[in-house]
Every structure is written in C-alpha cells, then in structure tokens.
Amino acid sequence: xEGVSYVVDDGEEDxxxxxxxxxxxxxxxxxxxxxxxxxxxxxxxxxxxxxxxxDLPRIRFKLPGGHVDAPEFEAASILxxxxxxxxxxxxxSLTRRQRQRRHLLEACRIGAARTLFEETGIDKRHC
Numbered sequence: 001x002e003g004v005s006y007v008v009d010d011g012e013e014d015x016x017x018x019x020x021x022x023x024x025x026x027x028x029x030x031x032x033x034x035x036x037x038x039x040x041x042x043x044x045x046x047x048x049x050x051x052x053x054x055d056l057p058r059i060r061f062k063l064p065g066g067h068v069d070a071p072e073f074e075a076a077s078i079l080x081x082x083x084x085x086x087x088x089x090x091x092x093s094l095t096r097r098q099r100q101r102r103h104l105l106e107a108c109r110i111g112a113a114r115t116l117f118e119e120t121g122i123d124k125r126h127c
Contacts, residue, residue, distance in 0.1 A: 028108035029065030030116055040064070042119060064119050068111035076106035 032040040041061040080103050094102070113125040 026068045026104065026108060026111075027066055028068050028112040028115070029063040030112045032064060032116070032122070040120075064116045065112050066115045068107050069114075072107040072111040072114065073103070075110050076103050079106055 034040065042064055044060045044062060045057040046060050080099070110125075113127070117123050117125055
C-alpha cells in the first residue's frame with residue numbers, strides 16, 4: 001500500500017482568527033518510495049560559469065514538488081464543500097483554524113500530485 005503524509009507548519013500559533021491561508025507562502029513536496037528501488041530523488045544539472053575548473057556541471061538532488069498554486073486552493077475549496085455537505089454536522093464542530101488547515105492540506109495534496117506528474121509523468125492527480 002502507498003500513502004503520503006503531509007506536515008504543515010506555517011510558523012504561527014494556533015488561533016481561531018478570521019485570517020485566510022496565505023496562498024503565496026506554501027510549497028508541497030512528496031516522498032515517493034518504491035518497494036524495490038527506495039526513495040525517489042530527482043536530479044538537476046547546474047552549470048556554474050564562475051567555477052575555477054571551468055563550466056563543469058554540478059548535480060543537485062531534489063524531492064518532487066513545489067509551489068502550491070491558486071487553482072489547487074480553488075479545487076480544495078470545492079472538495080471541502082462537497083465533503084462538508086456529505087458529513088453534515090460532524091464537520092461543523094471544527095474550529096476555523098482546523099478547517100483552514102484541512103483546506104491547506106488538501107491544496108498541498110493536489111499541488112504535489114500536479115507537480116509529481118509534471119516532473120516525472122507519474123499520475124496520482126485523481127487518487
């Protein structure tokens with residue numbers, strides 16, 4: 001079985017204020033683990049012109065993922081509304097901050113799936 005865990009730390013104390021999630025701040029990355037080959041890291045060549053040894057390529061490793069865009073927040077809003085409509089009163093017991101965090105996590109999940117597809121061709125956008 002496969003699963004993805006998300007951790008969100010926006011550096012703010014928990015509160016129930018009326019502020020919304022800052023869409024320009026968030027990024028989402030995935031740890032993709034293959035049963036046989038292990039952790040997937042992407043490679044990127046970086047050419048440094050000021051290198052003393054000439055224009056030698058350097059390899060940088062990175063996790064798949066990146067910026068969470070506005071369409072991901074919009075899609076998360078639609079999904080959260082449909083989930084709330086199906087659950088009835090159970091979702092109403094959440095504080096505003098808890099609803100914001102769930103919205104952020106859903107937007108991050110959608111954004112991570114999009115960037116995973118863009119960077120690798122692995123399509124988990126509809127899972």
